[in-house]
Amino acid sequence: MLTVTDVSAGYGSFQALFGVSLAVAAGEAVAVIGANGAGKTTLMRVISGLLPASGGGFALDGRALEALPAHRIVAAGIAHVPENRRLFPRLTVEENLRMGAFIPAARKHFAERLAWVYELFPRLLDRRRQPAGTLSGGEQQMCAIGRALMSKPKLLLMDEPSAGLAPLVVEQVFNLVRRIRAEGFTVLIVEQNVQQVLDIADRAYLLDRGRIRLSGAAGELARNEEIRQAYMGI
Amino acid sequence: MDIYLLEAVMNGVLLGGVLALLALGLNLIFGVVDVVWIAYAELVMCGMYAEWWLTDSAAWPVLAASAAAIAFVALLGVLVHLLVIAPILGSAPINQLLATGGLLFFLQSAATLLFGTDFRNLGLRLPVIEFGDIFISLSRLIAFVAALLGAAALYLFLSRSFLGTAIRAVAQDREIMGLMGVDQRRIYLLTSAIGGGLAGLAACLLLLQYDVHPYIGLTFGPITFMICVLGGLGNMIGGFVAAFIISQIIAIAGYYVSIEASYVLAFVVFIALVLLRPQGILGK
Amino acid sequence: MTARLPAALAALVLLLLLPLALRDYFLHIAVQVLLWGFIYTAWSMMGRFGLVSLGHGAFLGIGGYVPALLWNHYDLTPWLGIPLSVLLAALLALVVGYPATRMRVVGHYYALVTLALSQVVLLSMIALRDMTGGSLGMTPRSAGRASWYALQFPEKSEFYFLALALWLAGLALWLWLERSMGSKALEAINEDEGAAAAIGIDVMREKLRVTLISAGLTALGGGAYVQYLMYVNPETVSGVGVSLQIVFAAIAGGMYSLLGPTIGALLTIVLAEGLRVAFGTHFIGAANTIYGVLLVLFIIFMPRGIAGLVEGLLARPGRPAAAE
Ligand SMILES: Nc1ncnc2c1ncn2[C@@H]1O[C@H](COP(=O)(O)OP(=O)(O)O)[C@@H](O)[C@H]1O
Numbered sequence: 001m002l003t004v005t006d007v008s009a010g011y012g013s014f015q016a017l018f019g020v021s022l023a024v025a026a027g028e029a030v031a032v033i034g035a036n037g038a039g040k041t042t043l044m045r046v047i048s049g050l051l052p053a054s055g056g057g058f059a060l061d062g063r064a065l066e067a068l069p070a071h072r073i074v075a076a077g078i079a080h081v082p083e084n085r086r087l088f089p090r091l092t093v094e095e096n097l098r099m100g101a102f103i104p105a106a107r108k109h110f111a112e113r114l115a116w117v118y119e120l121f122p123r124l125l126d127r128r129r130q131p132a133g134t135l136s137g138g139e140q141q142m143c144a145i146g147r148a149l150m151s152k153p154k155l156l157l158m159d160e161p162s163a164g165l166a167p168l169v170v171e172q173v174f175n176l177v178r179r180i181r182a183e184g185f186t187v188l189i190v191e192q193n194v195q196q197v198l199d200i201a202d203r204a205y206l207l208d209r210g211r212i213r214l215s216g217a218a219g220e221l222a223r224n225e226e227i228r229q230a231y232m233g234i
Numbered sequence: 235m236d237i238y239l240l241e242a243v244m245n246g247v248l249l250g251g252v253l254a255l256l257a258l259g260l261n262l263i264f265g266v267v268d269v270v271w272i273a274y275a276e277l278v279m280c281g282m283y284a285e286w287w288l289t290d291s292a293a294w295p296v297l298a299a300s301a302a303a304i305a306f307v308a309l310l311g312v313l314v315h316l317l318v319i320a321p322i323l324g325s326a327p328i329n330q331l332l333a334t335g336g337l338l339f340f341l342q343s344a345a346t347l348l349f350g351t352d353f354r355n356l357g358l359r360l361p362v363i364e365f366g367d368i369f370i371s372l373s374r375l376i377a378f379v380a381a382l383l384g385a386a387a388l389y390l391f392l393s394r395s396f397l398g399t400a401i402r403a404v405a406q407d408r409e410i411m412g413l414m415g416v417d418q419r420r421i422y423l424l425t426s427a428i429g430g431g432l433a434g435l436a437a438c439l440l441l442l443q444y445d446v447h448p449y450i451g452l453t454f455g456p457i458t459f460m461i462c463v464l465g466g467l468g469n470m471i472g473g474f475v476a477a478f479i480i481s482q483i484i485a486i487a488g489y490y491v492s493i494e495a496s497y498v499l500a501f502v503v504f505i506a507l508v509l510l511r512p513q514g515i516l517g518k
Numbered sequence: 519m520t521a522r523l524p525a526a527l528a529a530l531v532l533l534l535l536l537p538l539a540l541r542d543y544f545l546h547i548a549v550q551v552l553l554w555g556f557i558y559t560a561w562s563m564m565g566r567f568g569l570v571s572l573g574h575g576a577f578l579g580i581g582g583y584v585p586a587l588l589w590n591h592y593d594l595t596p597w598l599g600i601p602l603s604v605l606l607a608a609l610l611a612l613v614v615g616y617p618a619t620r621m622r623v624v625g626h627y628y629a630l631v632t633l634a635l636s637q638v639v640l641l642s643m644i645a646l647r648d649m650t651g652g653s654l655g656m657t658p659r660s661a662g663r664a665s666w667y668a669l670q671f672p673e674k675s676e677f678y679f680l681a682l683a684l685w686l687a688g689l690a691l692w693l694w695l696e697r698s699m700g701s702k703a704l705e706a707i708n709e710d711e712g713a714a715a716a717i718g719i720d721v722m723r724e725k726l727r728v729t730l731i732s733a734g735l736t737a738l739g740g741g742a743y744v745q746y747l748m749y750v751n752p753e754t755v756s757g758v759g760v761s762l763q764i765v766f767a768a769i770a771g772g773m774y775s776l777l778g779p780t781i782g783a784l785l786t787i788v789l790a791e792g793l794r795v796a797f798g799t800h801f802i803g804a805a806n807t808i809y810g811v812l813l814v815l816f817i818i819f820m821p822r823g824i825a826g827l828v829e830g831l832l833a834r835p836g837r838p839a840a841a842e
């Protein structure tokens with residue numbers, strides 16, 4: 001479904017990604033793991049069009065996307081739950097969800113999608129009139145994911161959904177991701193919680209200083225000595 | 235209470251409505267595009283001339299001319315953004331402010347060139363109505379009601395529609411608007427058009443009460459900036475409230491001393507407040 | 519530096535001889551350039567610190583009105599009236615500048631507070647119409663002839679030398695300010711207050727100091743301007759237009775260079791006069807319309823001004839850097 005070919009990118013003269021290639025098949029959940037500063041967020045930002053690639057390209061269902069601006073990439077079917085959630089703090093929960101349905105194709109089905117997201121995350125229904133800035137960390141993550149789901153994306157990008165949350169809440173967030181998988185969404189997820197993300201993913205890539213170092217089935221990587229030592233602290 | 239004072243207070247409230255409209259437009263643009271249009275009051279002047287010209291030279295009925303004037307200023311707003319603001323969106327805020335200052339010169343002198351320095355008005359004579367013992371001019375009352383209706387329409391648009399929500403969202407997190415499928419440039423254009431439209435509406439309402447001349451912007455431009463800052467730049471509700479506070483200061487001091495003295499007082503209060511509470515009276 | 523001194527001296531001699539060569543009209547323009555050049559230089563002393571004031575009309579108004587009022591109503595010579603107005607302007611700058619630097623009022627807020635300040639002076643002058651003549655303006659009582667006591671010189675060439683001296687004094691002060699704190703420190707303050715404080719600069723004191731000097735000099739310029747024109751009205755010294763015009767000229771010329779503000783004065787005055795002559799009185803407003811467009815273009819394409827552009831060209835690699 002998603003194919004990333006030889007993508008390079010950076011900030012000014014600083015290069016953060018060096019010829020990264022990866023693929024995600026329909027219905028799959030694929031994880032990208034790596035240390036802080038490895039370039040995971042940069043990769044996500046390139047795929048959602050927030051950052052132009054300096055080389056290479058990527059395509060969704062065979063349609064090349066690298067030349068499109070971010071707002072057209074959403075319309076093409078990729079939604080991005082950004083690092084640190086980035087909700088609009090002074091908009092209510094429901095207004096945040098409305099923003100998620102901004103593209104014309106989603107606007108038409110706004111009421112029905114809203115009901116669906118509230119069904120997935122009943123907590124959001126309780127909080128719908130509350131400014132998003134006043135939610136707890138776990139609720140904010142629900143809202144951020146719900147917002148991305150409002151566009152019914154073909155592919156959902158998630159950038160460290162568990163970051164900055166209490167351990168108990170981290171567990172809840174991974175359950176959320178399982179639910180989303182169960183709904184049939186294709187997911188590309190970046191995580192530093194390596195053990196847990198390998199538990200829910202089908203396949204995974206290891207990103208190291210801007211390059212793919214390892215890739216394979218999630219279970220396989222979970223058993224890899226190097227990964228266990230460097231990223232799981234075992 | 236003194237009847238005349240009461241009348242002054244009432245007039246203050248009525249003036250507050252139109253000032254509030256201007257503050258809303260300016261704050262909207264500042265909150266979304268992050269630019270202060272120093273020439274905002276000059277856009278109002280353009281709207282007043284447009285309406286006057288259409289009724290006077292083209293003999294349009296007042297309502298049609300008003301609608302056309304509003305559309306015209308909305309278009310001007312778009313042009314201001316495209317031609318002046320967009321090229322320097324990335325440069326220092328003070329440069330953006332100054333570029334619109336150049337626009338101020340341009341609009342003033344263009345109006346002088348086209349219409350001369352004579353004072354023009356619609357020549358409407360609306361009656362004065364009597365409430366108990368106080369007299370209120372109908373034109374002010376119409377202006378007040380229309381301003382409130384305009385503000386209410388803006389409120390509904392911003393809170394209920396997708397585009398309106400996006401406009402508020404841009405002010406909170408510019409960077410991720412793309413992830414929402416929002417083309418930021420289009421939001422900026424729309425905001426500039428709405429800001430212009432509000433200036434156009436204010437123009438029509440002011441023309442009911444005042445004559446238009448090329449320098450009329452200078453008489454209420456500064457007071458509008460002041461109101462916006464007092465309410466907290468970009469804070470629409472704050473600006474709305476501040477408009478009524480300031481217009482009361484002006485009305486009451488104007489009653490006791492003189493119009494200029496009341497403006498002096500308003501500006502002094504403003505300076506003192508900003509120096510003591512730079513975040514605005516309603517800011518955190 | 520070695521090549522600069524003779525050049526400066528030659529320029530000075532030329533400037534001293536200028537009145538011999540110029541007709542009255544051009545001399546009038548020269549006086550205006552010198553006086554406004556002085557005022558723009560005073561403004562730039564603050565501007566280059568990042569203190570963009572939209573309210574110098576306030577100080578200009580005080581300098582313009584106070585000596586004239588004292589002369590007309592109390593027979594006080596401008597020799598006392600002008601220094602008094604300078605002190606008054608500095609005092610006003612202190613009252614507003616102290617809390618502003620204290621509370622870190624910057625950017626838009628600073629610009630708008632200073633704008634309000636100029637409005638206060640403008641409207642006060644109108645409100646005091648019994649003394650000031652209101653919007654119609656006023657004329658300092660004429661001494662009837664050239665008089666040092668009244669500081670009135672109907673002959674343009676006489677006033678020219680006064681304006682020249684004032685302008686030179688302004689440049690000298692600029693250089694002194696730069697020496698006294700070092701241009702590095704100045705830049706540091708403009709760019710990053712924290713860093714400036716870290717290298718031992720008392721940012722607040724420096725800012726306040728330039729604010730007071732700038733305000734005082736602007737009042738001085740206003741005083742000289744009114745003595746020259748023998749007329750003052752609120753809009754021409756304290757209106758929004760004047761305050762904006764000061765900022766524009768300083769920016770167009772280049773507020774980071776010694777001669778930048780003067781170049782700005784030369785440019786804007788010659789342009790305005792040229793356009794006025796070109797369009798005559800048939801198209802009132804045509805000249806200013808073009809002027810407005812040019813200002814916008816300037817801000818968009820040359821934010822460091824002409825002097826900045828020239829310095830940039832001179833400082834290109836491959837050439838020895840100018841001035842340093
Ligand atoms: N906006 C930016 N400007 C400059 N460098 C950046 C920026 N964002 C990230 N970087 C650098 O790019 C590299 C990769 O960052 P990032 O993609 O955020 O890593 P990760 O998400 O894996 O922690 C890091 O070295 C980081 O310092």
Ligand SMILES: [Mg+2]
Nearest residue numbers: 040041042083
């Ligand atoms: Mg990251």
